[in-house]
Amino acid sequence: MNSEPAPRSLVVSAPGKVILHGEHAVVHGDVVLVNTAFKSKNSLVAKCLNSALLASVADFDESKSPSAEQLDALREFAGIAAESSAPDSLATLAFLYMCLAISAKYGDVPSVDIIVWSELPTGAGLGSSAAYSVCVAAALLAACGAVACPWTEEELSLINSWAFQGERVIHGNPSGVDNAVGTWGRGPGDDVSLARRVPTLRILLTNTKVPRSTKVLVAGVKDKILKFPAIMNPVLDSINAISQECQSVLEAMPGNPSPEYYPVLEELFDINQHHLNVLGVGHPCLDRLCRVTASHGLHSKLTGAGGGGCGVTLLRPGGAEPPSAATYRDLCACGFECWETNIGAPGVSLHCPSALKAEVLRALGMS
Amino acid sequence: MNSEPAPRSLVVSAPGKVILHGEHAVVHGDVVLVNTAFKSKNSLVAKCLNSALLASVADFDESKSPSAEQLDALREFAGIAAESSAPDSLATLAFLYMCLAISAKYGDVPSVDIIVWSELPTGAGLGSSAAYSVCVAAALLAACGAVACPWTEEELSLINSWAFQGERVIHGNPSGVDNAVGTWGRGPGDDVSLARRVPTLRILLTNTKVPRSTKVLVAGVKDKILKFPAIMNPVLDSINAISQECQSVLEAMPGNPSPEYYPVLEELFDINQHHLNVLGVGHPCLDRLCRVTASHGLHSKLTGAGGGGCGVTLLRPGGAEPPSAATYRDLCACGFECWETNIGAPGVSLHCPSALKAEVLRALGMS
Numbered sequence: 001m002n003s004e005p006a007p008r009s010l011v012v013s014a015p016g017k018v019i020l021h022g023e024h025a026v027v028h029g030d031v032v033l034v035n036t037a038f039k040s041k042n043s044l045v046a047k048c049l050n051s052a053l054l055a056s057v058a059d060f061d062e063s064k065s066p067s068a069e070q071l072d073a074l075r076e077f078a079g080i081a082a083e084s085s086a087p088d089s090l091a092t093l094a095f096l097y098m099c100l101a102i103s104a105k106y107g108d109v110p111s112v113d114i115i116v117w118s119e120l121p122t123g124a125g126l127g128s129s130a131a132y133s134v135c136v137a138a139a140l141l142a143a144c145g146a147v148a149c150p151w152t153e154e155e156l157s158l159i160n161s162w163a164f165q166g167e168r169v170i171h172g173n174p175s176g177v178d179n180a181v182g183t184w185g186r187g188p189g190d191d192v193s194l195a196r197r198v199p200t201l202r203i204l205l206t207n208t209k210v211p212r213s214t215k216v217l218v219a220g221v222k223d224k225i226l227k228f229p230a231i232m233n234p235v236l237d238s239i240n241a242i243s244q245e246c247q248s249v250l251e252a253m254p255g256n257p258s259p260e261y262y263p264v265l266e267e268l269f270d271i272n273q274h275h276l277n278v279l280g281v282g283h284p285c286l287d288r289l290c291r292v293t294a295s296h297g298l299h300s301k302l303t304g305a306g307g308g309g310c311g312v313t314l315l316r317p318g319g320a321e322p323p324s325a326a327t328y329r330d331l332c333a334c335g336f337e338c339w340e341t342n343i344g345a346p347g348v349s350l351h352c353p354s355a356l357k358a359e360v361l362r363a364l365g366m367s
Numbered sequence: 368m369n370s371e372p373a374p375r376s377l378v379v380s381a382p383g384k385v386i387l388h389g390e391h392a393v394v395h396g397d398v399v400l401v402n403t404a405f406k407s408k409n410s411l412v413a414k415c416l417n418s419a420l421l422a423s424v425a426d427f428d429e430s431k432s433p434s435a436e437q438l439d440a441l442r443e444f445a446g447i448a449a450e451s452s453a454p455d456s457l458a459t460l461a462f463l464y465m466c467l468a469i470s471a472k473y474g475d476v477p478s479v480d481i482i483v484w485s486e487l488p489t490g491a492g493l494g495s496s497a498a499y500s501v502c503v504a505a506a507l508l509a510a511c512g513a514v515a516c517p518w519t520e521e522e523l524s525l526i527n528s529w530a531f532q533g534e535r536v537i538h539g540n541p542s543g544v545d546n547a548v549g550t551w552g553r554g555p556g557d558d559v560s561l562a563r564r565v566p567t568l569r570i571l572l573t574n575t576k577v578p579r580s581t582k583v584l585v586a587g588v589k590d591k592i593l594k595f596p597a598i599m600n601p602v603l604d605s606i607n608a609i610s611q612e613c614q615s616v617l618e619a620m621p622g623n624p625s626p627e628y629y630p631v632l633e634e635l636f637d638i639n640q641h642h643l644n645v646l647g648v649g650h651p652c653l654d655r656l657c658r659v660t661a662s663h664g665l666h667s668k669l670t671g672a673g674g675g676g677c678g679v680t681l682l683r684p685g686g687a688e689p690p691s692a693a694t695y696r697d698l699c700a701c702g703f704e705c706w707e708t709n710i711g712a713p714g715v716s717l718h719c720p721s722a723l724k725a726e727v728l729r730a731l732g733m734s
Contacts, residue, residue, distance in 0.1 A: 228608070228612060228638075230604075230605075230608035230611070230612070231605050231608040231609055231612060231635075231638060232605070234601035234602065234604040234605040234608070235601065235602070235605055237597075237601040238597075238598050238599075238601040238602055238605075238645075241595070241597035241598040241601070242598055244597070245595060245597070245598060268598075270644075270645075271595075271598060271645050274641040274642070274644045274645045275641070275645070277637075277641045278605075278637075278638050278641045278642070287658075291654075
């Protein structure tokens with residue numbers, strides 16, 4: 001029955017993440033990470049076309065990390081230099097690994113054609129690689145019949161575990177948080193019933209485009225803690241308390257919150273931004289972002305590793321009204337790129353092509 | 368012998384204070400206030416001339432607060448409205464109180480002529496009223512022979528207790544810290560041997576000229592602590608740890624410290640400034656001050672109550688070299704007023720007029 005399947009399209013999306021509170025404190029502590037998914041359009045189209053990628057088979061298992069030998073073989077196959085860490089190379093490698101491993105385990109994945117389109121900037125701490133890995137895993141598992149639709153909780157777990165393998169190919173030793181957010185739209189430790197109750201909040205994401213190394217930033221924070229433990233440890237305590245306070249406020253908010261809930265959320269943003277500066281992960285471009293949005297009555301903080309990268313600005317509810325054009329103009333004048341989105345979006349989703357926005361259809365070559 | 372004394376001049380100075388670390392945390396906590404005196408020229412000349420001020424005598428005692436009745440009587444005598452809180456009115460009232468009380472206790476103060484000149488701005492959290500009270504107390508006690516010169520430790524205690532009375536007239540319920548700094552050049556809880564070891568540090572004081580109410584700021588901090596105890600109390604802990612760390616670093620520094628000691632002091636400035644912003648006592652003018660000095664490689668924080676007022680900038684040792692003219696120019700362009708001074712200066716001092724700077728002599732009408 002499956003020997004000559006009709007070509008079909010799968011359109012899959014998965015959200016990235018934005019850390020509202022808890023960056024850096026979580027690395028050194030043990031308390032709640034309030035990270036919430038936002039809707040992205042990191043989409044992948046798997047079409048049944050011919051491909052020669054599935055020739056080699058080896059010992060693939062989603063419970064084991066990809067081995068150095070496997071990755072070397074895949075690099076050679078794809079003509080990727082050993083030292084290459086370009087996003088395209090890593091994405092290709094992750095796709096190849098997942099494709100071959102899923103084929104080996106669940107039966108041949110039909111030959112596929114992959115088109116990826118993403119609203120998420122890469123390397124900005126927004127979980128773009130995890131959103132990509134989740135989409136690829138979901139599409140491949142669906143293409144070979146290992147998961148049906150709508151996805152059950154066990155099927156989501158399977159998608160997540162293969163996406164984690166993709167993340168391992170890309171990052172070496174990922175925490176698993178980002179692929180869980182991409183899969184379920186919430187962090188792995190988050191209570192399902194609570195996560196469902198998180199209201200939809202409008203945010204503005206701003207990419208300062210200032211590059212930074214997460215590894216260097218994390219090491220810098222560690223050094224500061226070792227240098228001034230009595231000064232720094234209370235700051236981590238305070239950041240953890242902010243995460244918990246934010247979680248409580250979000251849980252107490254109705255689905256479509258009125259403006260009266262916002263001052264506390266804004267105050268927590270401001271406090272945490274100061275704390276992140278204390279940890280040494282601020283940057284003049286982030287100070288500038290905060291100043292520009294403050295001049296429009298908005299509150300911002302860095303999100304992710306800091307030292308550049310992205311900032312998140314809380315937008316007050318105002319129906320369909322976007323933040324003022326002046327806010328966009330002033331942020332763009334700094335050389336930043338920004339876009340409005342929501343937190344509290346669903347996880348990995350299958351889409352009906354007819355329901356996609358024209359912009360996405362065009363990007364995927366389906367219009 | 369003293370019935371017709373020859374006119375003589377006493378030139379007395381007392382330092383103001385600059386809080387390096389610990390503002391606000393001290394109000395709510397119980398840990399070290401690292402406040403160090405800096406040399407000012409809040410001078411007072413007491414000349415033996417006629418005055419009718421000493422006519423009324425009442426029950427004055429340096430261990431008791433000035434009574435409302437006493438202050439009302441003095442206000443009436445001086446023609447000061449009951450509600451007046453103008454610096455001039457309060458200074459006159461404090462002088463009258465100290466003059467009459469010291470006369471009543473130690474024998475008539477000879478008729479005096481007072482000239483006050485101060486480098487310290489009033490109402491800027493730099494202890495100008497205490498420096499004034501210390502100078503007046505020292506001059507009056509010296510004029511009536513209650514203290515000799517050089518001052519012994521007991522005589523300094525006497526000057527301090529009368530200066531505290533002056534502060535009570537001006538502030539109602541002062542802590543006693545500022546007059547102690549004015550008298551001894553160090554806080555009341557500071558170990559004498561340690562205080563003597565504090566190196567001379569060059570600082571730039573900048574008056575943003577933005578007015579603020581200490582009472583409102585302190586109340587705001589209290590509100591924040593009550594609203595977010597788990598978030599705010601660790602911040603107070605961290606501020607106290609900064610005070611202690613700074614004290615340790617200062618104690619370990621030689622008298623004329625080399626530049627290698629400065630990075631830690633600068634880092635502590637930066638961290639504390641962020642913490643003070645978290646407590647809600649920052650102000651855009653203070654952020655601007657920090658930014659302007661940072662652009663010249665200098666580190667600043669607010670000093671005192673915040674919300675405007677003064678900032679302190681650490682200057683690296685560079686012999687007689689002042690901070691760059693560009694720094695002054697940029698700060699003045701913000702509408703700020705700034706002047707360079709030292710921390711770690713002596714307390715109340717008697718001066719030989721011939722050793723005074725021409726500027727001071729001119730101001731005192733002695734040139």
